[in-house]
Amino acid sequence: MFADDIVIVANSAEDLQAKISIAAEFFEDRGLQVNISKTKVVIFAKRKSKFSPSFKWNQDHVEIVDSYTYLGVTMHRNGIFNLAHKEFKDKATTAVVKVPQITRKSGVPPLSNCSNSNSRVTPLRELQSCMVLRSGP
Numbered sequence: 001m002f003a004d005d006i007v008i009v010a011n012s013a014e015d016l017q018a019k020i021s022i023a024a025e026f027f028e029d030r031g032l033q034v035n036i037s038k039t040k041v042v043i044f045a046k047r048k049s050k051f052s053p054s055f056k057w058n059q060d061h062v063e064i065v066d067s068y069t070y071l072g073v074t075m076h077r078n079g080i081f082n083l084a085h086k087e088f089k090d091k092a093t094t095a096v097v098k099v100p101q102i103t104r105k106s107g108v109p110p111l112s113n114c115s116n117s118n119s120r121v122t123p124l125r126e127l128q129s130c131m132v133l134r135s136g137p
């Protein structure tokens with residue numbers, strides 16, 4: 001049996017270690033194992049602290065990292081989601097570029113009346129407006 005995507009949240013290092021210990025005991029009592037190499041701690045703070053706590057899952061050290069990707073969203077220790085925003089924007093731009101290629105290959109008629117003379121409009125915004133225009137059969 002596999003359990004994925006578990007998040008433990010705490011307001012202090014002491015509370016986090018206590019919760020990790022409770023989770024470790026819970027898992028051990030049920031014969032479940034945790035992949036420590038995939039288990040990470042992110043300490044959210046405006047500035048990086050000089051104090052560096054350590055965390056253990058039973059006897060195994062849990063690595064502290066500056067960022068972690070959870071369910072496709074990269075979270076950074078500073079609490080700002082700029083990296084996640086950039087990743088989603090890049091993926092959306094890639095998808096927008098591929099839509100015309102996919103429609104041509106699949107035989108779906110191209111969208112009409114979707115040109116926009118404003119060169120500051122991003123391809124994604126332009127496609128969104130095209131999709132709205134093409135809402136009927």
